[in-house]
Amino acid sequence: MPLLHIDNLHLAMRSYDGEAHVLNGVQLQVDKGEIWGLAGETGCGKSVTGLSVSRLVNTPPARYMQGRILFDGQDVLTLDERAMRRLRGRAISMIFQDPSTNLNPVLRVGEQIADVAFEIGRHAPQVLGLGPQTGLGERRRAAERLGVEMLERVGIPDAARRAHDYPHQFSGGMRQRVLIAMALVGQPRLLIADEPTTALDVTLQAQILRLLSDLVKRSDTAVLMITHNLGVVAQICSHVAVMYAGHVVESGRTREVLQSPRHPYTRALLAALPRPGLQRGQLANLAGRVPDLIHPPPGCRFAPRCARATAACTVATPPSVAVSDQHQVACVHLDEVPA
Amino acid sequence: MMTTLPLDTAELAQGASRARRDAWRRAFYRMRQSSLSIVGLVLVLLLLLVAAAGNSMAPFPDHITGSIDTAMRFKPPSWSNWMGTNELGQDVFSLVLGGARISLFAGLAVVLLAAAVGTIVGAFAGYLGGWTDEVLMRLADLKLTLPGLILAMAVAAALGAGTLNMVIAISLGWWPGFARLVRGEVLSRREEVYVLAARALGAGPVRILWRHILPNIVSPVIVKMSLDVGFAVLTVASLGFVGIGVKPPTPEWGQMLSTARGFLPDYWWTAIFPGAAIFLAVLSFNLLGDGLRDVLDPKSRR
Numbered sequence: 242m243p244l245l246h247i248d249n250l251h252l253a254m255r256s257y258d259g260e261a262h263v264l265n266g267v268q269l270q271v272d273k274g275e276i277w278g279l280a281g282e283t284g285c286g287k288s289v290t291g292l293s294v295s296r297l298v299n300t301p302p303a304r305y306m307q308g309r310i311l312f313d314g315q316d317v318l319t320l321d322e323r324a325m326r327r328l329r330g331r332a333i334s335m336i337f338q339d340p341s342t343n344l345n346p347v348l349r350v351g352e353q354i355a356d357v358a359f360e361i362g363r364h365a366p367q368v369l370g371l372g373p374q375t376g377l378g379e380r381r382r383a384a385e386r387l388g389v390e391m392l393e394r395v396g397i398p399d400a401a402r403r404a405h406d407y408p409h410q411f412s413g414g415m416r417q418r419v420l421i422a423m424a425l426v427g428q429p430r431l432l433i434a435d436e437p438t439t440a441l442d443v444t445l446q447a448q449i450l451r452l453l454s455d456l457v458k459r460s461d462t463a464v465l466m467i468t469h470n471l472g473v474v475a476q477i478c479s480h481v482a483v484m485y486a487g488h489v490v491e492s493g494r495t496r497e498v499l500q501s502p503r504h505p506y507t508r509a510l511l512a513a514l515p516r517p518g519l520q521r522g523q524l525a526n527l528a529g530r531v532p533d534l535i536h537p538p539p540g541c542r543f544a545p546r547c548a549r550a551t552a553a554c555t556v557a558t559p560p561s562v563a564v565s566d567q568h569q570v571a572c573v574h575l576d577e578v579p580a
Numbered sequence: 581m582m583t584t585l586p587l588d589t590a591e592l593a594q595g596a597s598r599a600r601r602d603a604w605r606r607a608f609y610r611m612r613q614s615s616l617s618i619v620g621l622v623l624v625l626l627l628l629l630v631a632a633a634g635n636s637m638a639p640f641p642d643h644i645t646g647s648i649d650t651a652m653r654f655k656p657p658s659w660s661n662w663m664g665t666n667e668l669g670q671d672v673f674s675l676v677l678g679g680a681r682i683s684l685f686a687g688l689a690v691v692l693l694a695a696a697v698g699t700i701v702g703a704f705a706g707y708l709g710g711w712t713d714e715v716l717m718r719l720a721d722l723k724l725t726l727p728g729l730i731l732a733m734a735v736a737a738a739l740g741a742g743t744l745n746m747v748i749a750i751s752l753g754w755w756p757g758f759a760r761l762v763r764g765e766v767l768s769r770r771e772e773v774y775v776l777a778a779r780a781l782g783a784g785p786v787r788i789l790w791r792h793i794l795p796n797i798v799s800p801v802i803v804k805m806s807l808d809v810g811f812a813v814l815t816v817a818s819l820g821f822v823g824i825g826v827k828p829p830t831p832e833w834g835q836m837l838s839t840a841r842g843f844l845p846d847y848w849w850t851a852i853f854p855g856a857a858i859f860l861a862v863l864s865f866n867l868l869g870d871g872l873r874d875v876l877d878p879k880s881r882r
Contacts, residue, residue: 342773343777345792360781
């Protein structure tokens with residue numbers, strides 16, 4: 242049984258112009274220890290997919306129409322808020338994009354991380370190194386100790402003193418480290434990282450990614466890394482799923498997908514990567530634009546922008562086909578696309 | 581994987597207290613930029629001192645507790661009676677000092693009670709939204725449709741005389757203002773990314789409100805509180821003026837003014853001085869409130 246199994250997830254979002262079909266049968270399986278990259282352009286539904294796993298999408302305006310999100314065999318879409326709260330931070334953790342807005346500006350960093358640890362200690366005192374039936378004061382002290390220890394582990398120098406500083410006293414990279422410490426303090430089994438390095442400069446990106454992959458490898462934590470940057474995927478992800486307009490069009494081991502992509506969209510994405518040595522005007526771009534999700538095109542949603550599209554593409558959403566072990570592609574024209 | 585780290589708690593506490601001292605120093609510096617707000621601060625402190633110790637500062641403390649001196653009726657201001665004497669021969673200066681206690685403490689109590697209730701109501705209405713919001717805020721609207729003074733008079737009359745009843749009566753009409761203010765602030769704060777991030781790591785609504793949202797919105801609440809104390813003092817005086825609230829012999833500015841009205845213009849001092857006391861109290865809390873707004877609200881800072 243996979244740790245996380247997103248099975249045919251359909252989600253619609255109410256808006257003034259009508260209902261937008263944001264997720265259209267998302268299919269994804271994550272096993273423990275795997276680092277998945279969920280890649281795609283803005284608006285393809287990758288963040289909503291991540292937020293759905295933690296049930297942080299507001300309903301309404303969103304509405305789950307079909308599908309299941311099985312975490313450890315249990316459908317999180319059927320859990321109530323109280324049960325969900327127990328999972329968050331403890332079983333499923335999240336990191337968001339911009340570290341400057343993720344921390345509360347008026348609370349000391351040490352208090353924020355201790356708050357998370359304290360809450361987790363309510364149901365899982367062993368995380369704090371405590372037995373059951375421990376007093377609140379002792380639990381708080383243990384949470385503060387663990388918080389400082391986590392800050393140390395993510396490489397905050399002089400952590401015991403820095404715990405008393407406010408977020409604005411940290412640099413962007415240090416703040417992202419703090420967020421990683423907060424997300425991992427409950428020893429989660431799944432970490433959802435929504436563009437964790439997008440707001441950082443490139444040298445810091447590499448540092449943070451290395452830190453993140455070191456930490457999760459040691460604890461066998463699975464990661465769902467949401468990103469629009471295939472460089473990030475190539476750097477730390479063991480697997481990748483490429484999304485387009487609410488649908489996973491291609492997924493598999495990172496090396497295989499990036500080296501021999503089979504879906505025309507994946508190929509277009511890779512062709513659009515800037516490389517050193519390109520002359521001005523040589524960077525490929527993808528004609529057309531992201532489809533209207535309120536009135537999506539029939540059949541394959543990528544068809545209107547696809548060079549290979551034929552009448553067959555507009556009949557129905559193409560099913561995912563395994564082209565090799567774990568490598569799945571949702572395209573009608575697989576036979577014609579050389580491997 | 582659990583290890584205990586030795587923490588230098590003394591060093592930590594020192595750092596924290598230094599940060600706190602710096603914050604106070606900065607706040608005081610900003611406040612000093614406007615001399616009027618310092619005047620407000622000094623006046624408020626003075627008023628509080630009088631309210632706390634007025635009885636022992638008064639030249640005729642027994643007049644505050646109700647003794648009269650018929651031989652001394654309606655004496656104009658003089659060296660022995662700075663503000664003259666009233667129709668019962670009581671020293672007006674002593675009564676004004678003694679009246680500060682009721683007026684200020686009732687004013688403060690009203691605002692504290694209203695702010696507490698209003699903040700709780702507004703916070704839950706704003707954060708939970710939906711029908712909770714609908715029910716609580718319609719209740720607040722209902723209160724706002726009634727003129728505050730009329731409501732307070734009706735409730736005070738129903739509950740009977742007494743300082744506590746008067747405070748409850750006024751607060752009952754006062755909390756919706758705080759509820760609306762807090763609800764609006766919470767509505768904008770609940771969309772902050774750090775609130776989503778806290779929820780993603782398992783925080784429930786109470787912790788989010790208490791730890792993440794309220795500390796971010798205390799400033800406007802404090803400013804409104806300090807501005808409102810003045811108006812609460814005025815309302816207390818108004819109730820005293822119409823004869824509801826504190827009963828004689830306990831001196832109260834509004835009630836003194838009401839009695840003195842019958843002796844105008846001949847014995848003007850019996851009305852002018854309690855009136856000036858009300859004026860001074862309202863003015864000083866307003867000055868302080870404006871000063872606090874400059875200190876606490878970064879948007880209005882020049």
